[in-house]
Amino acid sequence: xxxxxxxxxxxxxxxxxxxxxxxxxxxxxxxxxxxxxxxxxxxxxxxxxxxxxxxxxxxxxxxxxxxxxxxxxxxxxxxxxxxxxxxxxxxxxxxxxxxxxxxxxxxxxxxxxxxxxxxxxxxxxxxxxxxxxxxxxxxxxxxxxxxxxxxxxxxxxxxxxxxxxxxxxxxxxxxxxxxxxxxxxxxxxxxxxxxxxxxxxxxxxxxxxxxxxxxxxxxxxxxxxxxxxxxxxxxxxxxxxxxxxxxxxxxxxxxxxxxxxxxxxxxxxxxxxxxxxxxxxxxxxxxxxxxxxxxxxxxxxxxxxxxxxxxxxxxxxxxxxxxxxxxxxxxxxxxxxxxxxxxxxxxxxxxxxxxxxxxxxxxxxxxxxxxxxxxxxxxxxxxxxxxxxxxxxxxxxxxxxxxxxxxxxxxxxxxxxxxxxxxxxxxxxxxxxxxxxxxxxxxxxxxxxxxxxxxxxxxxxxxxxxxxxxxxxxxxxxxxxxxxxxxxxxxxxxxxxxxxxxxxxxxxxxxxxxxxxxxxxxxxxxxxxxxxxxxxxxxxxxxxxxxxxx
RNA sequence: GCGCUCUUAGCUCAGCUGGAUAGAGCAUCUGCCUUCUAAGCAGAGGGUCGCAGGUUCGAAUCCUGCAGAGCGCGCCA
Numbered sequence: 001x002x003x004x005x006x007x008x009x010x011x012x013x014x015x016x017x018x019x020x021x022x023x024x025x026x027x028x029x030x031x032x033x034x035x036x037x038x039x040x041x042x043x044x045x046x047x048x049x050x051x052x053x054x055x056x057x058x059x060x061x062x063x064x065x066x067x068x069x070x071x072x073x074x075x076x077x078x079x080x081x082x083x084x085x086x087x088x089x090x091x092x093x094x095x096x097x098x099x100x101x102x103x104x105x106x107x108x109x110x111x112x113x114x115x116x117x118x119x120x121x122x123x124x125x126x127x128x129x130x131x132x133x134x135x136x137x138x139x140x141x142x143x144x145x146x147x148x149x150x151x152x153x154x155x156x157x158x159x160x161x162x163x164x165x166x167x168x169x170x171x172x173x174x175x176x177x178x179x180x181x182x183x184x185x186x187x188x189x190x191x192x193x194x195x196x197x198x199x200x201x202x203x204x205x206x207x208x209x210x211x212x213x214x215x216x217x218x219x220x221x222x223x224x225x226x227x228x229x230x231x232x233x234x235x236x237x238x239x240x241x242x243x244x245x246x247x248x249x250x251x252x253x254x255x256x257x258x259x260x261x262x263x264x265x266x267x268x269x270x271x272x273x274x275x276x277x278x279x280x281x282x283x284x285x286x287x288x289x290x291x292x293x294x295x296x297x298x299x300x301x302x303x304x305x306x307x308x309x310x311x312x313x314x315x316x317x318x319x320x321x322x323x324x325x326x327x328x329x330x331x332x333x334x335x336x337x338x339x340x341x342x343x344x345x346x347x348x349x350x351x352x353x354x355x356x357x358x359x360x361x362x363x364x365x366x367x368x369x370x371x372x373x374x375x376x377x378x379x380x381x382x383x384x385x386x387x388x389x390x391x392x393x394x395x396x397x398x399x400x401x402x403x404x405x406x407x408x409x410x411x412x413x414x415x416x417x418x419x420x421x422x423x424x425x426x427x428x429x430x431x432x433x434x435x436x437x438x439x440x441x442x443x444x445x446x447x448x449x450x451x452x453x454x455x456x457x458x459x460x461x462x463x464x465x466x467x468x469x470x471x472x473x474x475x476x477x478x479x480x481x482x483x484x485x486x487x488x489x490x491x492x493x494x495x496x497x498x499x500x501x502x503x504x505x506x507x508x509x510x511x512x513x514x515x516x517x518x519x520x521x522x523x524x525x526x527x528x529x530x531x532x533x534x535x536x537x538x539x540x541x542x543x544x545x546x547x548x549x550x
Numbered sequence: 551g552c553g554c555u556c557u558u559a560g561c562u563c564a565g566c567u568g569g570a571u572a573g574a575g576c577a578u579c580u581g582c583c584u585u586c587u588a589a590g591c592a593g594a595g596g597g598u599c600g601c602a603g604g605u606u607c608g609a610a611u612c613c614u615g616c617a618g619a620g621c622g623c624g625c626c627a
Contacts, residue, residue: 078570286625338622340621340622408564442586506583520586
């Protein structure tokens with residue numbers, strides 16, 4: 001229907017203004033949901049300058065010659081909108097429209113969560129986890145081959161500090177007087193320390209630990225933390241296809257190749273970088289390897305190796321993304337927290353320098369504040385003051401968790417009000433949507449025969465038809481803009497039209513789904529089926545199961 | 551100091567890349583169950599879209615400046 005209106009508008013324009021170059025794609029037509037009409041177009045307003053006429057004159061010219069069987073009336077409205085009214089038959093026929101044939105089977109790698117293995121998953125990981133999972137589902141919906149990937153930074157200073165913190169706890173508990181300092185606080189460190197002690201009590205002399213022992217301890221602790229994280233995510237319906245470890249990538253020695261390649265392009269040099277003003281450590285005098293990322297409009301050049309010659313986090317990360325690229329994906333997407341905002345330029349710069357054609361993008365998730373007792377809770381991992389994801393999901397439930405984590409636009413700050421979600425769990429959007437599904441199901445359960453009947457088309461019914469028709473454009477928008485919240489909002493709005501129709505039947509029994517003999521008209525039956533089908537598609541993308549009964 | 555994300559109703563947030571009277575949920579108030587599920591519906595009140603300029607037929611949306619919030623700015627990860 002949209003296409004029909006668009007192409008008829010296009011031929012009208014061509015007929016009236018034959019000399020002006022105009023493309024079919026310039027025409028926008030969208031649904032209306034009130035008495036103003038069924039569809040609307042703003043093209044007279046938008047192109048009045050190009051066509052060198054007043055919007056209202058263009059509209060009048062179009063109205064004069066516009067012809068389409070399904071259209072009963074066209075109105076010039078407001079400052080120059082064209083509003084279209086379609087026949088009831090055409091409204092019902094909206095359900096039979098082919099969904100957009102958009103299909104792209106190229107392969108996509110979506111990397112998300114990728115939490116540092118120094119503690120359990122917490123609230124902040126939750127948003128990225130759900131957004132990444134839902135985005136993956138959207139890509140799948142449009143035919144892509146999707147790989148969900150989880151990256152583990154299992155080397156570097158943070159791991160040393162982590163092991164040190166564990167050994168500090170062991171030393172404290174068993175009064176060993178070891179020389180380790182505490183970097184990470186929090187009860188979970190004690191738990192890990194206990195597990196490590198139990199595991200290695202026989203094989204390691206804790207009074208005389210060597211480097212190899214530390215590595216073994218680290219590997220054991222990391223392994224159990226990663227396993228625990230993956231398990232927690234699995235319990236919320238998030239499964240990964242691939243887990244990659246930084247050390248495994250390092251073993252492939254991609255870095256030599258990368259540095260050579262960048263050197264050939266004169267983007268690598270040896271030198272020194274200024275330390276930040278508040279840097280506390282000892283001043284480094286050695287020359288290091290530096291990537292000229294300012295060439296790609298980064299704020300400063302970036303270190304590739306550290307003073308001791310070992311690769312920086314950045315260098316390994318470039319190698320990791322090169323590795324992903326080499327595995328043959330057509331597109332790489334990363335879901336990052338807002339604390340990595342400043343990191344995008346340098347990674348893009350490196351990837352762009354190495355593989356100019358690479359299709360790499362990042363979706364950012366802003367901070368989630370936890371609100372409890374009407375107060376924002378200050379959470380800090382280093383201070384050991386965290387809210388474990390597992391406990392959050394247990395407290396509010398998987399459905400609430402998934403729904404609320406993608407309810408808000410990913411790049412806006414968000415307050416998660418625990419008390420509100422719990423207190424109003426019967427009134428929150430996800431129950432509202434589920435309830436509409438169950439209502440539809442109750443009619444289907446009760447119906448006897450499917451019969452032919454005439455149709456009455458009040459506004460509430462018409463709106464539901466149009467809203468269902470709109471699903472196609474919403475899911476496409478969510479895909480193109482990489483914005484998962486559009487799905488959640490659409491479902492809520494769709495359910496609202498359903499409930500509205502349902503209730504209006506109280507005043508007008510003509511539009512009840514079932515007649516007095518519990519028979520259902522074929523168009524009502526089709527509508528309910530389509531309603532459930534559309535909710536199913538949306539809920540499937542959100543990873544939420546519909547309820548048949550409530 | 552620089553960069554990024556923001557500022558919309560009492561609260562939490564939408565606003566589809568410039569369009570019609572700025573929307574929804576929660577909270578407050580008023581109606582609606584002898585008829586398919588009231589976990590629902592209908593309605594009311596509540597707004598200078600942070601402030602000030604600019605761009606044009608038209609700005610919450612685009613540009614500039616200012617104020618405020620958050621995040622980031624290491625040879626940490």
